[in-house]
Amino acid sequence: MKLAIIGTGYVGLVTGTCFAEMGNQVTCVDIDAGKIEKLRRGKLTIFEPGLELIFERNLREDRLHFTTQLAEAVTDSEVVFLALPTPKGGDGSADLSFVLGVAREIGKLIAAEENDAYKVIVNKSTVPVGTADLVRSVIEEAGLAAGERFDVVSNPEFLREGLAVDDFLKPERVVIGSSSSRAQAVMHNLYEPFVRNGNPILNMDERSSELTKYAANAFLATKITFMNEVANLCERVGANVEFVRHGIGTDSRIGKQFLYAGIGYGGSCFPKDVHALKRTAATYDYEFPVLDAVIRVNDRQHDALVSKVVSYFDGSLENRHFAVWGLAFKANTDDVRESPAHAVINALLAQGATITAFDPEAIETTRAVLGDTIAYAHDIYDALKDADALIVCTEWNEFRQPDFTRLKATLKQSAIFDGRNLFNPQTMAESGFDYFSIGRPQQFDVTTAPDGTRKKAHAERG
Template identity: 50%
Template sequence: MRITMIGSGYVGLVSGVCFADFGHDVICVDKDTSKIEALRRGEIPIFEPGLEQLVADNVRAGRLSFTTEVEASVAASDVVFIAVGTPSRRGDGHADLSYVYAAAREIAEHVKGFTVIVTKSTVPVGTGDEVERIVRETNPQADVAVVSNPEFLREGAAIEDFKRPDRIVIGLNDERARGVMTEVYRPLYLNQAPLLFTSRRTSELIKYAANAFLAMKITFINEMADLCEKVGANVQEVSRGIGLDGRIGSKFLHAGPGYGGSCFPKDTLALAKTAQDYDSPVRLIETTVSINDNRKRAMGRKVIAAMGGDIRGKSIAVLGLTFKPNTDDMRDSPAISIIQTLQDAGATVTGYDPEGMENARLVIDNIAYAEDAYGAARDADALVIVTEWNQFRALDFARLKSVMKAPVLVDLRNIYRHDEVTKHGFAYTSVGRPSSDATL
């Protein structure tokens, strides 16, 4: 099929490349000329494992191309996806849909013949209705079906998620779109990926509900971690004990410094705002947002406490700046608030991240950057692990101790055992585990 992807950011680029890899002819469109020129040179604007090679393979095969021109690509397409950003709107927290609506108007101006317009962006309930209204208003002769098809991609594992999804949600109010969307995802039949067809509004709500539920799981186990510290229990064993219950499941039950990234913060907030607009408040989600926001600075205070309560004039090394491993995404990363808290208390900070330092420079002020973990630790009074990159899982503690001013490790991701750190002479603090527990 002939597919146009409007928006070549994270969702649009990954989705477009994977559709091309399925055998469809895909054109990725973006108004950012420099981004399109870079993509044409094979330069990928985001870090996602395997994406660069997949782009190169499909460009070489002639199935994937990049352009800033909307008219020709839309006119020739069977399906046009809208995959533009929907950031939190400044001032009220609602999703900013201006880019979605602008894309809808532009598509309407150039569409030819029956075309399925698919909203891939994460949008509140009712957005598809407004997209359809805009298309009809802009071009009353347009023969289109507007569909909702939310993405469920994890940064760092997006290609695998796209090709082996748990489910594919397709919301439609026009049955003509069912056959088209079935053909779009036909290559996944061999993997027996379930296509869940729903109404358009139901599909839009599924995306928000899924992200909000996962955010609540993270927040729940973080609160359990705080309780574990008070009562002398071990949060990792609590997680395992409840996660073995099939009704609960083990995923997203890892205590840490709070969630961040491009989805959970803005989607939980947008869902809460939407629910308020419909006079059906989602108080669990509202509380989740508040707890998570507070937790990030609380983790900064945890570091301060681990260093004796006074860090003025101290030097602290932070390992991991992105909100999760295997991405360069700094959006709402816990590291931002943690570092700000440490700086407010008078410390100087040196950071290291395998992929995120270029983006970190755009959002974190007044910190130094090192070439590796050991460079960050040099002359530091404490070392803090914020993001659990694999290369931080087997640190040489003898080497660290030799370069640090004081052997203090604060492990906010619980990637080490108490005994394996303290035997090297380190003072060790983790999340939700007794300081003397040597079992994990």
């Protein structure tokens, strides 16, 4: 099939590349000429594990194309995906100006096509309930009749940055929201190769599909937030969140994932999507108080670590210098949008501290936001020079087993504040570190946790 992907960011580039991998002819569009130029030269614009290999292959085999010209991609395409930004607007709702602006242009292009061909326009962006209807009416402004020359489909994307290629190639489910059987048939045909493993393609109406995406993200954000609340309570009552996590995660109704306490969720999706769902509810005169609590608690959680740092240094961070490991909002991505690491850094800077930070992939993306308000290191040890203490903000694998002797010799004070619970408190205590994590006692051997021995054995097997 001939496909157009409008918006070549994290979602658009992965979507385009993976559809090309299945043999489709794909043209990706972006207004960022620099991005398109780089992609044309065979250089990736994002860090995403596994993407490079299939990107290079499909570029080489001439199935993947890049342009800044919407017409070049849309004309003759059977399916047009909108993978455009839907950022948080002033009132918390999703800003649909990118999506509707492009939809209007697409309408004109379809109207100008001479062959009367039928196209499916797919909202892959995360968009509020009712957006498929809006997109449809904007396209109709060009004098086109829905169902004849085009249909609009909601097809939310569930990929996770850092695992995006795998998630796209082997989705747990594909959601297709459409009231048109013709459009549904086109979408089924397109997604068939991705669900050979028997995972479902779920057909539903547009509104349910749009809400599914927000409900999924808000539920996951709530799960993380709930566990952070439990961790905070653990610290006060003398319990251990590692034990509690195992204790509840073994209940299949709860499940083991998304139960790790930390410094709060971030990224380009959860924060804006929780806000947008709250706005949707308000628009329909429905109070959704759980979402208010999630937003409030998550904002507060960014401070959970900083307040430990402040109290360790007797209430003042003036003239203190810190090493920060981790800038990305989570491991395996260079994305720093709404990164909890940035929230921690900003809070430390506001208290008069200075910072040298290291991240394996997110230094350039951070520099674009924080500029030279902080210094950047070449590696984890370089970041430690002249630092009073180490602060860990992202759970990259390469942070998990550092040379602690070197850490101790380099840090001015042997203090580590771990916002991701990466290290074993017992080992830290035995090595003479003042070690602070989230929801765990300062002296506790993780290998004694319910599955600790197993975990250790696993690690020893390499």
